[in-house]
Amino acid sequence: GESVGLHLPTLSVQEGDNSIINCAYSNSASDYFIWYKQESGKGPQFIIDIRSNMDKRQGQRVTVLLNKTVKHLSLQIAATQPGDSAVYFCAENINNAGNMLTFGGGTRLMVKP
């Protein structure tokens, strides 16, 4: 079936560098996308979202890019900090399917001091 997937299971970056976490989705009907951060022993924490009528959205130190042509989503984290170390999930939603989220398998971000 169609699902959200990620290219890299583990990403290791140096503190202060920028991080880019990628996500591919296959359901062309998806029109709402969300990035969550999950630290060990905790529930997913909302980071940023984007709707399909946008290509880019910025938050505090984070930017989400959406390329609908190739069905690709990315999360950019500027000046990565040790507190950013976690598993990051992208999730997608289809408007006429209620508010059900379909999650990918996750990418672990490790920040080296």
Added chain:
Amino acid sequence: ETGVTQSPTHLIKTRGQQVTLRCSSQSGHNTVSWYQQALGQGPQFIFQYYREEENGRGNFPPRFSGLQFPNYSSELNVNALELDDSALYLCASSSGGVKQETQYFGPGTRLLVL
């Protein structure tokens, strides 16, 4: 912290037993969704409750059932527990009902089935 609370935090059951997990939604949120997260995987949608009725269901058998109360809190019930039911159970609340609104997750209940 999101304001979504879940209880208990941890639970150990044996195969065949029944379990009830509880979730209190964030203030002002009327919709609760439940997800199952197996170790090392992303959350999988179980079902969603809006106005005390089930509003969407994922690929889970009928032994997974739920309730939503007038104060918008919710319960997840699992009957005839199987070993594969061992997972982190997450609830998420939102304010949009059937609309696309941000879902905020609780800390989860970790269930171990022996």
